[in-house]
Amino acid sequence: MTEVTTTASAPSPGRFGPSALLTPANIVTIARLLLVPVLVAVVIAHPVSWTTFTLAFLLACTDGIDGYIARRQGSTRSGAFLDPLADKVLVLGALYALVAAHVFPWLPVALITAREVAISVYRSYWGRRGLAVPARYWAKVKTVVQELAIGLAVAPPLAGHPAVPLSVLWIAVGLTLVTGAQYLIDGRSAATTMV
DSSP: OOOOOOOOSSOOTTOOOTTOOSOHHHHHHHHHHHHHHHHHHHHHHOSSSHHHHHHHHHHHHHHHHHHHHHHHHOOOHHHHHHHHHHHHHHHHHHHHHHHHTTSSOHHHHHHHHHHHHHHHHHHHHHHHTTOOOOOOHHHHHHHHHHHHHHHHHHOGGGTTOTHHHHHHHHHHHHHHHHHHHHHHHHHHHHHHHHO
16 A cells, blocks of 8 residues: 655745745835835936936846745745736836926826726736736836836936937837737636636
8 A cells, every 4th residue: 555645735945835925025025115205206306317327227126136036935926916016116106207307208108007007907807806817928028118218218328318218118108008908818818718
């Protein structure tokens, strides 16, 4: 007779289970969220400066850092909620500060905002019904391009070349709208298969 061994459902040492809350990855994400008001204040006070650029760059880097930590130590439900929230707050906060500082026009920022709000509501709607609409690769690329547009807008070497960051911002708008449509298609097809 063979002996059956069962594996414990507890995460392995150094890893966190899906319900963990205060993980190293989440702490990095929360720090990013808490520093967004500082970035907004710095952008409004000094839109184009090395201080602004450095702060924006460091906050953008934390997005990759928390993702790296989460992959090594285990992703969590709280992290799956907090990480995209921090991305949106960082990007939209910086973009609106740049609009207030007359660096960016309001239209591309309004288009990005409309998509982010609509998709957040859409994912929340399906999430409450037990259906996850996972993030796609191009959605992450979209966030990186948005952050790149912000970085270029506040970089002192490009102070006399506003067309460069503005062009990147419009590319970000295109990616934002395309990935928004992908989410709608993914949610619709997933809902159809559920029925």
